[in-house]
Amino acid sequence: MTLPTVLVADDDRSIRTVLTQALGRSGYQVRTTGNAATLWRWVEDGEGDLVITDVVMPDENGLDLIPRIKRIRPELRIVVMSAQSTLMTAVKAAQRGAFEYLPKPFDLKELLSVVGRALAAPQPPSVDTSLPPDSDERMPLIGRSGAMQDIYRIIARLTTADLTVMISGESGTGKELVARALHDYGRRRGGPFVAINMAAIPRELIESELFGHERGAFTGATNRNQGRFEQAAGGTLFLDEIGDMPPEAQTRLLRVLQEGEFTTVGGRQPIKANVRIIAATHRDLRQLIRTGAFREDLFYRLNVVPIRLPPLRERAEDIATLARHFLDKVQQSGLPAKSLSDEAIERLQSHRWPGNVRELENLMRRLAALYPQEVISGDVISIELEENSMHNDPAVTSNEQEKLASAVERHIRQYLAASHDGMPMRDIYDRVIAEVERPLIQMTLASTKGNQIKAAAMLGLNRNTLRKKIRDLEIPVVRGIG
Structure with a gap:
């Protein structure tokens, strides 16, 4: 029996050595090269059962080589490795037909697992290499931590699918950025991206906002209005803070997901729901299910692909990169250029960031606007963080206590309304x-x-x-x- 042959292309000699040893011990034949030209010659000659290639090589970008390989040998699986651990790298690897993308430094066990799955995988489908434009180098998500790499890979895998996605995470972690990335690099990128925040819409208007209404459907409805489902036709509908959706709207949304169509408020003619649904929440939906505030059947309809965004404190290694990115942004808006001392970065990395990435961005804007020095010191960071913490401490701020009381009151109203609307509630x-x-x-x-x-x-x-x-x-x- 002929052993599978793995072709490895990487200009780093140490990586070639490690992969040769690890793959050889696992029962594979291995051929390695430090350039793209040799790899291409091997592929043209019909050699190899699997390709592992770096992105940056001296003679050609590994991502540019993938479409050429796919044209002459569409069955050949390709695994991409890269130290450029960005969302765009993962998306481009997926769009061009790579079986998997692995950020460097990679885990050998994971790589061997990927090799095994790639060799055993069925014939891959044809690839739409027009997704997305290569010239688009925007950075919607930033970070090289392991947690962010996992998110990049999930987004990349979803570029060719219209699966419903549930994004969870604390406030300020970037849930809408992920939703927009899923849209911008997905098959529906040519359609609209429409967002609605359930917590910001009065309860009595939710159904009209989502599904639209006919003229005369209720007092004040003087014209027919399109809802978000119609506005998002052909594109993506982002349902933010889905945990705040009232029970009656949950029932209607479930029916849309089940039947693929809806009717406007006051209407009778069914309308096809031609949208991709992405939902997001900072709340524990399973806990809401236990209390009867969220429908379990709707949860499973929405939670097809779950994505959890980590809080900033769980990816402290990304803080310096994010902070510099935000300082660059404020400089482009006309504020003075700023940089951070090593002590300032250490202080930022030790903070808990209850407001997550949003809090960090606001701090960078404040530093650029208020402080004259070009290099921000650790003492300045300490002063700002301590002052901001005092302002946001619920123990010393009566306004925050009032917000908490209002949130509890609003939540209790949901229970009582659910009971009145046909969802029996006991032991509130x-x-x-x-x-x-x-x-x-x-x-x-x-x-x-x-x-x-x-x-x-x-x-x-x-x-x-x-x-x-x-x-x-x-x-x-x-x-x-x-």
Whole structure:
């Protein structure tokens, strides 16, 4: 039996050596080269069962070589490696027909797994190499951390599919940026991108906003209005903060997802729903399902491809790159050029960033506008972060307490409305208390790194009581929040 042959092209001798040894031990024949010309000659001669190629090589970009290979040997699988670990690299690799993209430095076990899957995979479909334009070098998402690389690869895989996507993550992590990237580099990029924030629309107007209404459908409806589904026809509809959608609108949305059509408010003629749905939330939808505030069947319709955006504190290695990017942006808008000292970057990386990327961008704008020095010091960062933390501390800000009370009141109204609208609700008091208790206990455990004795003391609870609550509320014991 002939062993599969892997062709490796990388101008880094050490990488060629490592791959030769690892692939050889796994039972593959290996041929390596440091340039694209030799790789092309081997492919032309019909050699190899799999190609592993770097992007940047001395004589040709590896991404440019892929379409040429696919034209003469469409069955040949190609794995792309790159130290240029950006979203555009992952998207371009996928659009041109690469089986997989791996950022450098790569994990050998993962690479061997990819090689095995590539060799066993069925015949790949034809590739639309027009997706997206090569000249588009915008950077909608920034970061080289492992978490961001995983997101880039998911987005790249989805460029040729219209699957429904659910994006979850804390406020300020960039959920709409991901939604826009999925649209801009997907098959529907020629159509409109329409966004609607469920938390920003009055409850009684949600259905009209989504599905449109006919003239005379309700008091004040003097004309027929298109809803977001019609406005997004042929493109993407982004449903932001889906967890705030009222129950009656959830029912109508579920029907649209099931049947592929909808009717306007006051209308009778079905309209085909020609949109791709991308939803996003910062809330725990599974918890909302447990309390009856969100439909479980709708969740599974929306959660076809889940994407979790990590909070900024989980990818501290990206903070310096993001900060410099935001300083470049504000300079382009006319503010003075700024840079950050090493101490400033260290201080930024140690901050918890409750507002995530949005908070970091706002800080960079403030630094550029208010401080005359060209190089921002660590002391300046400390002053800004401490002052901003004091302003945002709910313990010292009555306005924030009022916001919390309003949020709780709005949430309770949803329960009561659900009960009135045909979704029977029982034990609302216990449900609301459990919903508040769960994040309180979770965050306290996180702050004590899972130490239940310390957490019980902070909460003023008996240790056995805390254990029972952890069990009853199904709280996973974590080991830190930062």
